[in-house]
Each structure stands twice: as structure tokens, then as C-alpha cells.
Amino acid sequence: MRVALHDSDGTRFPNLALMKLSAHHKAAGDEVCWFDALEGGSYDLVCSSKVFTFTEEDPYLPEAAIRGGTGYRTKATLPDAVEHLMPDYGLYDLDYSLGFTTRGCIRHCDYCFVPEKEGALRAHADLEEFAAHHDVVLLDNNILAHEHGIRQIERAIALGKRLDINQGLDCRLIDAAIARLLAQVSWLKPLRLACDGRGQLPALRRAVETLRWHNVTPTRYFVYVLVRDLDDALERIWALKGMHLDPFAQPYIPPDGEKPTHAQSAFARWVNHKAEFRSRTWEDYAQAHGVAAA
Numbered sequence: 001m002r003v004a005l006h007d008s009d010g011t012r013f014p015n016l017a018l019m020k021l022s023a024h025h026k027a028a029g030d031e032v033c034w035f036d037a038l039e040g041g042s043y044d045l046v047c048s049s050k051v052f053t054f055t056e057e058d059p060y061l062p063e064a065a066i067r068g069g070t071g072y073r074t075k076a077t078l079p080d081a082v083e084h085l086m087p088d089y090g091l092y093d094l095d096y097s098l099g100f101t102t103r104g105c106i107r108h109c110d111y112c113f114v115p116e117k118e119g120a121l122r123a124h125a126d127l128e129e130f131a132a133h134h135d136v137v138l139l140d141n142n143i144l145a146h147e148h149g150i151r152q153i154e155r156a157i158a159l160g161k162r163l164d165i166n167q168g169l170d171c172r173l174i175d176a177a178i179a180r181l182l183a184q185v186s187w188l189k190p191l192r193l194a195c196d197g198r199g200q201l202p203a204l205r206r207a208v209e210t211l212r213w214h215n216v217t218p219t220r221y222f223v224y225v226l227v228r229d230l231d232d233a234l235e236r237i238w239a240l241k242g243m244h245l246d247p248f249a250q251p252y253i254p255p256d257g258e259k260p261t262h263a264q265s266a267f268a269r270w271v272n273h274k275a276e277f278r279s280r281t282w283e284d285y286a287q288a289h290g291v292a293a294a
């Protein structure tokens, strides 16, 4: 059977579901290749995956293609036998591993699709199921909220892996015991936190103090900042700057996939363009770009 895989997002981030489908079909003796619209008729099966709601759908994808992923607004998941396979990292020539040790989340943030799509937090996989490399990216939504997730961080430390906990750590769950654990992690990338509303600032401040007190030493502390209300976002940005943390702004994308407003996008560009961020205030940047600052 000739199987074509289609990565609908086309971003630089590899698609985990496609890597598992590739492993599954190769193990079954199928020929696996990337989808090419010019060869549309020559495939026995086309599987497309789309993570992001904001990327355009490919108009050349055949009607019969199997579509999966949050970007297609489907809750369909891979069959268990495929889900728990070692991904085919060769599909994207990766020199690191990635996967989920838990799925779901304990929280219900109103801007997030995870609770609806994945449901309650639960154990999903042991680290060894997908960690084929020295460097491992964990995609868990809220790894500290489940004992199994914490055990997998311990396992990574014991195995000498370098970790990137890619979706950010929940500040409200960082206490002295967690900080002592994280102090033993070898960090592949900055330690990532999130601060999505001004109400989270006290918890963030406490978490960072606890982490620093226990000598957690990533190269940087990186904080995701959701940009919805500009005044709220600006208050958080100033607070983060004052704490010597590195903000990364993400404009809010509504559930219908509509684009962020011009002002939200401009605000994110200002924060994420480090030279601009260091040299100009938001008000100056907004004025220079013809955007209302609030």
C-alpha cells in the first residue's frame, strides 16, 4: 500500500501524529511518503494532520484524505496501537525525541481547547516509550499536576536526558519539593512558565522566587504571555521585565480560528522583537506603527 502523509501546518515544528502513523505503516510493510498534490491519484491512503486552527487548509488535499488534529476541529485520536508506538523520527530527520507523558489538564482556562479536546488529566505514557534520544521535548499540557508526570521528570534525570518542558510549567504547582526536583534537570531550552492574566502574577512571582532559591539554573526563564486585553498584558509584561524574566507574547486566537486583532499582533511583535522591546515603550511602538496603545 502507498501511504501519503500531509503536514497541513508546514511549520518548523514536527508533527507527532504523522511520525507515529509513519512508524505504523512502515512496520506493516507499506510505502510511506510525503503527500504531493501532483501525484494525488497514485496514493492508496492520504493522512493529513493539522495542529493549528489559524493555518489555511490545503485546497489540493483529496476529499477522501483522513484528517486529524486540533486544527481540523476534530477530537479524533489515533488508535491505541498507533498512539503508543515509538515515533518515526526519521520522517523529519530529528535528533531529539518528543511526546506526552500525560494528557488533559486539571484547569479550565476559557481560552484553551485542551480541556474540551483531551478532558481530565491522566497518565499517558512512560518516558522510555518515546525517548530515543539524549534530548527530549515533553509536550504535556500540565506535567506537574499529575504524579505520573513528576515521576517521568525523575526518570529523565536518572537517565541523564536533557529536557525541554515545552508547554510551560504551571506556576501554581511549583513548591519547594518541585523546585528541588527541577534543580536536577538538565535543561535543553529555557525553563518555560506561563502568565496568562494579571491574576496569575502573585503565583508567578512566588514560583520564580522558589525556583531561584533552590538554584534552578536554566539558561533563561521564559514566560508565555497571552495577549487578549492589552492593559492586562502590558501590566504583566512590566512585571516580568522587573523580575528579569523573558516574556514571549502570544496573541489570543478565538476558538473559531479568527485572526488576532491588529493591536494584539502589534503588541506581540513589540514584545518578541527583543531590540524593539529593550529600546521602546509600548506607547512609542504603537504610535510608530499607527496602532491604538490601549
Ligand code: SF4
Binding pocket: 105, 106, 107, 108, 109, 112, 113, 114, 115, 141, 142, 170
Ligand atoms: S493550564 Fe494550560 S493546558 Fe490547562 S487549561 Fe489552562 S491553558 Fe489549557
